[in-house]
Amino acid sequence: MFESVLVANRGEIARRIVRTVRSMGLRAIVVHSEADSDLPFVREADEAFLLGGSAPAHSYLDTARVLEACRLTGAQAVHPGYGFLAENAVFAQAVMDAGLVWIGPSPSAIERLGDKINARNLMERAGVPVAAGTREPVTVLAQALEAAAGIGYPVMVKAAAGGGGIGMGVARDEAGLAKAFETASRAAERFGGGGGPAILLERYIERARHVEVQILGLADGTVLALGERDCSVQRRHQKVVEETPSPGITPELRERMLAAAVRAGEAVGYRGAGTVECLVDAAAQDFVFLEMNTRLQVEHPVTELVTGIDLVEQQLLIAAGEPVSFPVAPGGQAVAPVGHAIELRVYAEDPKRFFPGPGKIDVWEEPAGPGIRLDSGYVVGNTVTPFYDPLMAKLCVHGADRAEALSRARAAVAAFRVEGPKNNLPFCAELLDDAEFVSGDYDTGLVTRMRS
């Protein structure tokens, strides 16, 4: 086992990874920007290295500087968290070339799955269902119009590279497609990490649920599925609330989805933690592959709560070539989940329009109690800056069943006091009392309906 891990990320996820790294008796090294110098993840690490200015390009996305930090701190392994460099195959390769352990799947798996078009084609060949869509990158509007005519409107338009739902849009006709194509192209150029715009068009499924499967590729080649997460509560195609188990799928559909996710992982020889995202047509109880995320997911805590498995610990063990810490039965069966877990993302944004509201944190009182887990990136006195995403904390609850989880979530949201930055806690409270959400029979259009 390596003895030190450099966490190439920030905020709540860097803090959460540091916690596991240190609990395993390893040295936790973090890198940070000027804007983040006072955040808990910097203070709680064994060593902190200042990368540079606040803009991501001058700090967390500066690969040369992060590699320099590895060299100067003597780090033996790199955990990229999510976002930033997590799905950058060139960076992963550079880490390995520098003689360090990369805590993640192989650069070739990242590359093959990171491109959404390639991933779709790969999955189709592996027998995983996909929606009607483009098999080649679309680079100009004329191609997009032609492809959409073949697929049939409405279509979903998105950048082939990058994640986080940024730049994604639904087009219902040719005029809408022109607009969505322009937005996706711009996002591809700005956030996709270069390489020019490559756009993917897919048949858009109305009233779909977004359900994903957590997989774990073990050092011995076994691929496990650790249950699903329902991520259908979204605004601007970005997740706000996630829960497991999904209230919208039958045991039979769950079994098919988990089996498909294992096939997806096996098709690329997947190692480490990954997520197979799917769209579910709840009425038809059917699903299609959406994309695969080759990293730890923001919402991984809900899986940890119902399985009792520390996913970051497994990532480290797998990267070191060691067996995972929990028993795996022959045939790849993992532990059975217990109870129900919900994660609410506490964003620095107004609860009505969801517009960013960074600012200095004057009051920060965290809820505590049975079944409550809070993964937060900030403490009172910190400033939430406009340079990074608006996630301040993840409020997670675990209960014996969904009703208990909901009631714990309501109490925890009511007890969570944040003043300074705008925050979406009032939205979380509203959602937990929303009849559609409470019924469990909801889809990705829920938040839009709540605000119309």
Add this chain to the structure above:
Amino acid sequence: MAEVRAEMVANVWKIVAAEGDSVNEGDTLVILESMKMEIPVLAEDAGVLSSIKVSEGDVIQEGDLIAIIE
């Protein structure tokens, strides 16, 4: 005269309109970026854009003057 002010802390990503332009209500004047989101700043009145008080790359605070329409 109408003052266009920032609704939040943000970086000025792009200046779309130019001083002296005639603008209509709803036209995009500048595009801000905050927390990985692009936020267009729109003209709330029609008129002539007499001045733009920010430059691309500026970090602006809530309430800062962005532009004046006359």
